[in-house]
Amino acid sequence: MRKTGTTITRRGFGAILAAGLMATSLAACGNSDTGSEAGDSKGDGQIVLGFSQVGAESGWRTANTNSIKESAEKAGIKLQFDDAQQKQENQIKAIRNFIQQKVDVIAFSPVVESGWDTVLKEAKDAKIPVILTDRAVDSADKSLYKTFIGSDFVKEGRLAGEWLVEQKKAATGPVNIVELQGTTGSAPANDRKKGFAEAIAANPNLKVVASQSGDFTRAGGKQVMEQFLKANPKIDVLFAHNDDMGLGALEAITAAGKVPGKDITIITIDAVKDGMQALADGKFNFIAECSPLLGDQLMDLVKKVKAGEEVPARVETQETTFTQEQAKAALPTRKY
Numbered sequence: 001m002r003k004t005g006t007t008i009t010r011r012g013f014g015a016i017l018a019a020g021l022m023a024t025s026l027a028a029c030g031n032s033d034t035g036s037e038a039g040d041s042k043g044d045g046q047i048v049l050g051f052s053q054v055g056a057e058s059g060w061r062t063a064n065t066n067s068i069k070e071s072a073e074k075a076g077i078k079l080q081f082d083d084a085q086q087k088q089e090n091q092i093k094a095i096r097n098f099i100q101q102k103v104d105v106i107a108f109s110p111v112v113e114s115g116w117d118t119v120l121k122e123a124k125d126a127k128i129p130v131i132l133t134d135r136a137v138d139s140a141d142k143s144l145y146k147t148f149i150g151s152d153f154v155k156e157g158r159l160a161g162e163w164l165v166e167q168k169k170a171a172t173g174p175v176n177i178v179e180l181q182g183t184t185g186s187a188p189a190n191d192r193k194k195g196f197a198e199a200i201a202a203n204p205n206l207k208v209v210a211s212q213s214g215d216f217t218r219a220g221g222k223q224v225m226e227q228f229l230k231a232n233p234k235i236d237v238l239f240a241h242n243d244d245m246g247l248g249a250l251e252a253i254t255a256a257g258k259v260p261g262k263d264i265t266i267i268t269i270d271a272v273k274d275g276m277q278a279l280a281d282g283k284f285n286f287i288a289e290c291s292p293l294l295g296d297q298l299m300d301l302v303k304k305v306k307a308g309e310e311v312p313a314r315v316e317t318q319e320t321t322f323t324q325e326q327a328k329a330a331l332p333t334r335k336y
């Protein structure tokens with residue numbers, strides 16, 4: 001695990017998801033669903049947190065939303081939750097609303113990396129601290145946000161690539177890889193692609209022959225994999241930037257008369273339950289984990305920035321990887 005001076009690693013927040021799993025109905029919500037009034041932190045002493053979520057595109061996202069809702073409640077923080085349905089313009093609108101409502105702290109998971117400076121400057125001018133959750137922004141001015149809590153996506157891509165390099169070290173001919181990218185312009189799509197490409201460069205036989213976005217959804221994964229299969233007679237490996245796209249692709253692969261996990265080696269990222277099940281069943285071959293359980297740490301950071309305390313500039317999530325055997329062993333106690 002990479003460690004830096006300002007990095008806090010995390011583990012052991014599994015318990016919060018026990019309740020989170022029961023709250024799936026809450027996660028299926030639309031926009032601004034908490035019903036609590038912001039701006040009244042002065043009245044009852046409760047901290048008000050405005051949170052703009054990316055959407056509900058994947059199993060990872062659902063687990064992340066549950067974690068945030070559960071942890072806010074546990075921490076006694078009043079949550080204004082907004083679902084942006086994978087659209088940056090909705091997130092900008094939500095953040096402007098939070099500023100107008102004078103929430104105490106704003107946190108958000110930016111759908112894409114670019115284009116945040118103006119609205120972040122508005123929050124700064126209004127003296128409302130901002131915490132980036134899960135995904136990063138590419139703003140040069142780091143004073144626009146207090147901290148960023150989330151995974152090292154480049155590392156996840158690299159771990160996926162390194163596993164493949166090891167698996168295919170005896171290959172004498174070309175190994176054709178297709179890649180299902182996450183949402184175009186998002187930090188996890190950019191970084192996972194980069195880390196994977198860096199790792200597979202170790203073996204010139206490993207070639208990405210097609211790479212396209214499936215938007216992190218099952219439907220997207222299925223549709224793009226169908227196109228890949230039509231256009232490429234020989235596909236040896238699928239690298240999907242998340243489990244959901246890999247799960248969607250399974251349908252396309254089976255429909256094309258191929259056996260997933262055997263005819264086509266499948267590598268994904270996240271390790272949510274459905275992905276782990278596919279891995280244990282031999283349909284996937286390897287998963288690099290990305291933990292969605294960011295709620296408890298986020299609430300700690302919210303309290304600290306509200307109190308004016310110093311927080312580390314970067315809080316990194318600690319993760320692992322799973323083979324088929326490891327998935328079988330881990331599944332019974334998997335929290336998300």
Ligand code: GYE
Nearest residue numbers: 057058060134188216242
């Ligand atoms: O991997 C994917 C989700 O930002 C880490 O977003 C997150 C990614 C996650 O849709 O499943």
